Amino acid sequence: xxxxxxxNLLEEHSPETNRGYHFVHIDLAIQKRVVRKxxxxxxxxxxxxxxxxxxxxxxxxxxxxxxxxxxLHMSNAQFQWLLTIFYIPYILFEWLALMWKIVxxxxxxxxxxxxxxxxxxxxxxAFNWRGMMVCRFFLALAEAAYGxxxxxxxxxxxxxxEIGLRCGIFLSAAPFATCFAxxxxxxxxxxxxxxxxxxxxxxxxxxxxxxxxxxAFFFLPDSPEKSRFLTQEEKNVATARAxxxxxxxxxxxxESISLKDVxxxxxxxxxxxxxxxxxxxxxxxxSLPVFLPTILNQMDFTTLNAQGFSAPPYFLxxxxxxxxTWIADRTSQRGLVIVxxxxxxxxxxxxxxxxxxxGVRYFGIVLAAAGxxxxxxxxxxxxxxxxxxxxxxxxxxxxxxxxGQCGPILGTRLYPAAEKPLYVKGMAVCASFMFFNAxxxxxxxxxxxxxxxxxxxxxxxxxxxxESDGKQQTVAVENEGYGFRNIL
Numbered sequence: 001x002x003x004x005x006x007x008n009l010l011e012e013h014s015p016e017t018n019r020g021y022h023f024v025h026i027d028l029a030i031q032k033r034v035v036r037k038x039x040x041x042x043x044x045x046x047x048x049x050x051x052x053x054x055x056x057x058x059x060x061x062x063x064x065x066x067x068x069x070x071x072l073h074m075s076n077a078q079f080q081w082l083l084t085i086f087y088i089p090y091i092l093f094e095w096l097a098l099m100w101k102i103v104x105x106x107x108x109x110x111x112x113x114x115x116x117x118x119x120x121x122x123x124x125x126a127f128n129w130r131g132m133m134v135c136r137f138f139l140a141l142a143e144a145a146y147g148x149x150x151x152x153x154x155x156x157x158x159x160x161x162e163i164g165l166r167c168g169i170f171l172s173a174a175p176f177a178t179c180f181a182x183x184x185x186x187x188x189x190x191x192x193x194x195x196x197x198x199x200x201x202x203x204x205x206x207x208x209x210x211x212x213x214x215x216a217f218f219f220l221p222d223s224p225e226k227s228r229f230l231t232q233e234e235k236n237v238a239t240a241r242a243x244x245x246x247x248x249x250x251x252x253x254x255e256s257i258s259l260k261d262v263x264x265x266x267x268x269x270x271x272x273x274x275x276x277x278x279x280x281x282x283x284x285x286x287s288l289p290v291f292l293p294t295i296l297n298q299m300d301f302t303t304l305n306a307q308g309f310s311a312p313p314y315f316l317x318x319x320x321x322x323x324x325t326w327i328a329d330r331t332s333q334r335g336l337v338i339v340x341x342x343x344x345x346x347x348x349x350x351x352x353x354x355x356x357x358x359g360v361r362y363f364g365i366v367l368a369a370a371g372x373x374x375x376x377x378x379x380x381x382x383x384x385x386x387x388x389x390x391x392x393x394x395x396x397x398x399x400x401x402x403x404g405q406c407g408p409i410l411g412t413r414l415y416p417a418a419e420k421p422l423y424v425k426g427m428a429v430c431a432s433f434m435f436f437n438a439x440x441x442x443x444x445x446x447x448x449x450x451x452x453x454x455x456x457x458x459x460x461x462x463x464x465x466x467e468s469d470g471k472q473q474t475v476a477v478e479n480e481g482y483g484f485r486n487i488l
Contacts, residue, residue, distance in 0.1 A: 031241065034224075034234045038157050041229045043166060045220055046150050049113055051173035052209045053143045056120035057086065058177065059205055060136075063123075063198035071196055076417045078129045085133050087286070087408045089140040094401035097149030098257060098394045105153060109146065110217035116142035117209030124202035148401040151380045152394050157224055159241060160487065161329055164381035168325025171377040175317035175369065258391040265387070265395035270486075273444045274383050274396070277338075278404025280437040281379065284345060284372050284430040286408030287415060288365075309362070313369035320370050321377040332487050334382045335445030338375050339438045345371025346434035353427035371434065385487035386448065407433075448486040455485065 060068075060082060069079050099108055119139040126132045151167045158166050221227035224238030265271055324341060328334040348367025355361055383400050387393040414426030 027237070030234060030237050034230065034237050034241070035158075035162065037229050037234070038224075038227075038238075039166075041219070041227070042154075042157060042221060043169060045216065046153070047170055047173050049109070049212055049216060050147055050150065050170055051177045052205075052212060053113075053116060053147055054174045054177040055205050056116060056139060056209060057143060059201055063201055066198040066201060067196060068198040071198070072126070072128060072132065074129050080413055080416075082129070082132055082136055084409060084413065086136050086140040087405055089137055090144045090408075091402060091405045093141055093144040094148055094405060095398050096145040097152055097398045097401060099145065100149045100153045101257060101390065101394055104222045106217055106220040106222055109220050110213050112142045112146040113209055113216055114213035116146070117206060117211075117213055120209060121203060121206030124199040124206065144401075144405075148397065148405075149394075151384055152397045155384045155393050156390070157238070160385050161332075163384050164325045164329040164334065164378065165322070167381040167384070168321050168374075168377045171373070171380065172318045172321035175314040175321065175373045257394065258389065261389050261391035262395050265392045265399070268392075268396075270386060270444060270447065271383070271396045271399045272403075273440060273447070274379060275400045275403035277379055277437050277440045277444070278376070278400050279407040280433040280440065281342075281372060281376050282404050282407030283411040283414075283433045284349065284368065285376060286411035287426065287430060288368060288372065313366045314373075316366060317369040317373040320374045324374045325377055325381065328378050328381075334378050334385065335441050335448070335488050338378050338382070338441040339445075341371045341375040341378070342434050342438035342441065343371070345375060346431045346438070347371075349427050349431035349434060353422070353424050353431060356422070368430070375434075375437065382487065445488050448488055452485050452488075 064079060068074070069076075074082075116139050119135050119142065123132060123135045123139075126135060150170060151163070154166050154170070155163055221229075224230065224241075225235045227235070227238070230238060320341075324337050328337045331337075345368050348364045348369075348371060351364030351367065352361055355364065380397070380400070383396045384393050387396050411430070414429055415423045419425060
């Protein structure tokens, strides 16, 4: 019988000395089976939930083109505030991403999904601007407690060379939801109904979220070792994988955080650079889904065609999200991928700002969507890739979101009605931020390369000292410390 291929994984770890390891052997066939089951059971659920959350968030633009402002007697300034109010609680409550570590995930998911489902559905019953503002506030609070923390949750289940693709699949639900929102709005606005079409839009997209809250409660696993869809042998493999990922202390989802790691994460330059990158991306990311139907409408498309033509750019973006994160995982060159995608997005906005031809401007929209969403899809796993402990990963994600989500406050106010049909200022600002994001990505990659070089020099010195002393030291491969290398 052919010998089964096996892999050594660290089982015990002494962080003070990086000594005292012994090894367990893992059947790689079982490991592949574990990953497949996680993809089928965990990923499918969180992706569907995120798709619904983004659908509920972004449908305000489609509701606007379907006559919401006219029916509720809202001014352009009041509509702008409907967009802005979403991001105020979304920023203030980003720290709730850490609750995925403190509260059992199936309970946290149930609470957050239920709240946003109710808030989204109640928008259909609003009869004035104030009522819409209240609904949007609670919608944002609940979605801040869910979506931003999901990449952090996934880091408890997947390895560093696996997390990028999974984040890409998860985050690709955003452009796919926007694509679906455009197609759904197109279908709804085709027919005549007794209720205003924008109210039906909120009902159709809000009620399923309420039902999915109960699905999350019963089927979302809290951790690999508590996953009902894994056998005991597979749970042992999942636990060993977690040990390799973050060391013994982070091998399972412990319901506490390390204050020491929180402090170290807060002063880490790479966390601030990625947060500023996310801010830059979000200026463009937030404005495009909300204003794309309006922009298309001003490009001499009818309202119906504007809804329909908003879908193709996002479908392309959905495909590129998955492909680019897969490439970055395989090449360990996530920074260069982000630079390339940012330049594509920036070029799209340049075309939108400078050209008047309908065909060229639509091509600019395609380029913008193809660059923005995939760049963000690679940015979040870049944060997770380069943190040594579970607490640092959580703080890194929280910092990224709290700083980055300030971008939409600017992005959603770049397209005042007075500047239609070209919105030159808004397009130019978005282009500038996308190119700025490319510069930041290059700067961060240079910094990470320097850190890797310093780590290699320290290890060479330590190895020479150990050889001189006649001692040997076993080193960690994945955990921060000896052997740890940043993903460039």
